[in-house]
Amino acid sequence: MLDIASYESAAQGVLTEQVWDFIQGGSGSESALAANRAALDRLRIRPRVLVDVSQCSTATTVLGAPLAAPLGVAPMAYHRLACPDGETATAEAAGKAGSLLTVSMFASRTLEDIAAAASGPLWLQLYWLRERQALVELAARAAAAGFQALVLTVDAPRVARRPRDVRSGFSVPGDIRAVNLPAALMSSSHRRTEGASAIEKHSREQFDSSITWADLAWLRERTGLPLILKGVLTAEDARLALAHGASGVVVSNHGGRQLDSAVASADALPEVVDAVAGRALVAVDGGIRHGGDLLKVLALGADLAMVGRPVFWGLAQGGATGAAEVLRLLTEELDEAMALSGCPRLTEITRALITSR
Ligand SMILES: Cc1cc2nc3c(=O)[nH]c(=O)nc-3n(C[C@H](O)[C@H](O)[C@H](O)COP(=O)(O)O)c2cc1C
Numbered sequence: 001m002l003d004i005a006s007y008e009s010a011a012q013g014v015l016t017e018q019v020w021d022f023i024q025g026g027s028g029s030e031s032a033l034a035a036n037r038a039a040l041d042r043l044r045i046r047p048r049v050l051v052d053v054s055q056c057s058t059a060t061t062v063l064g065a066p067l068a069a070p071l072g073v074a075p076m077a078y079h080r081l082a083c084p085d086g087e088t089a090t091a092e093a094a095g096k097a098g099s100l101l102t103v104s105m106f107a108s109r110t111l112e113d114i115a116a117a118a119s120g121p122l123w124l125q126l127y128w129l130r131e132r133q134a135l136v137e138l139a140a141r142a143a144a145a146g147f148q149a150l151v152l153t154v155d156a157p158r159v160a161r162r163p164r165d166v167r168s169g170f171s172v173p174g175d176i177r178a179v180n181l182p183a184a185l186m187s188s189s190h191r192r193t194e195g196a197s198a199i200e201k202h203s204r205e206q207f208d209s210s211i212t213w214a215d216l217a218w219l220r221e222r223t224g225l226p227l228i229l230k231g232v233l234t235a236e237d238a239r240l241a242l243a244h245g246a247s248g249v250v251v252s253n254h255g256g257r258q259l260d261s262a263v264a265s266a267d268a269l270p271e272v273v274d275a276v277a278g279r280a281l282v283a284v285d286g287g288i289r290h291g292g293d294l295l296k297v298l299a300l301g302a303d304l305a306m307v308g309r310p311v312f313w314g315l316a317q318g319g320a321t322g323a324a325e326v327l328r329l330l331t332e333e334l335d336e337a338m339a340l341s342g343c344p345r346l347t348e349i350t351r352a353l354i355t356s357r
C-alpha cells in the first residue's frame, strides 16, 4: 500500500455497497465534497532549494499534547461499520502513529474502552442533543477517562439529506450501537424509513436545532475541558467563537456532508486563520489525502490537520494496523514534502510556500 488511494480501493472491496456509500457520500449534489479536493489541488507549492534538510521534524504539540505530526483523526460515527473492534482499533492506531483521535458522540465502543486502548491524546465530539443532560454526562465521563477537549459540531443543526443514503435506505445496523448514549435516544437511527435516511430522521428528532452562541456558556459552565467548535467556515464565526470562550475551531464543511454549496475548507482556512490571529487553535479537515495536502494547509496557517474517510479505509482494509499505516503514511509524506520544499521545521512552513496559479 503505497498511497492513501490504495487503501480506498481496498476498502471498497471489503465494505458492503451501502456502508461504502454512507462513508464516501456527501449531501445534495456532492459539490462541497468535490470542492474540498479541488481547492487543495488548485494550490501549488513554491519550493525553496539549497536548504539543509538533513534533519526534518514533523513533531508538534496541540493544546499541550505532543504529536508525531500535526495530524489527527476527525470524528466519525460508528467505526464498527469498518472493522469489528471499531474505535478501540482506531485508538490503538492513533497511539502507534502519534496522532490525535477525536471520538464521535456516536462511537460504537465505550469512552472507557477507547481510553484504555489509547496511548495518545483523545478529544470527544458532541452534537447538541435536546436531551442536554446526556451532554453533561458524556462530558464528565470523557474528563474522567482522560479526554483532553470537547469538540462541539456546529454545522449540523440536523443531518443533511444525503442522496446515496436515501436511495440505499441507510440505517445503522442493529448490532452496531452508539453505546455511550441511552438506547432510547438512539432507536430511530436503526429504523428504516422511506424518503429519508435513518440518521437524518434521528437528527430531526434528537438534535437541538435552536441553540445559538448564547447557549455555549451553559455547556462551558458544566465542563472543565477546553471547547473546540467544529464546522466554522467564516472569519465572522471564528471571532464569535473566540468571544464565546472557544479554545479552538475546526475549519470544516463536514467532508461535504452538510451544506452542499459550502465553501471548501482549504478556501475558508486563510480568513479563519487571520481572524483567530494566533489566539486559539485552528484545525482543518476535508479532502486531505497526501503529505502535500498537509503541507498546504499548514502553509495556510492551520495548527492541525484532520483526516476522516482515509482512517475508515485503513480500518476496513486492515483494522488497527491499517489505520496506523494510513496515519504513518501521511506523516512520512509530510516529512518528504518538507524536505523537498526546503522546510526542515514546521515553523518554516508559511504562506510564502503556496501559490494558486
Ligand atoms: C462516515 C462518516 C461519519 C462522520 N461522523 C461524524 C460525526 O459523528 N461527527 C462529526 O462531527 N463529523 C462527522 N463526520 C465528518 C468528519 O468529522 C470530517 O469533517 C470529514 O469526514 C472530513 O473530511 P474527509 O473525510 O474528507 O477527510 C463524519 C464523516 C464520515 C465520512
Ligand SMILES: O=C(O)C(=O)c1ccccc1
Residues within 6 Å of the ligand: 077, 106, 159, 199, 203, 254, 257
Ligand atoms: O456526521 C456525519 O457526517 C454522520 O455521518 C453522522 C452519523 C451518525 C449520526 C449523525 C451524523
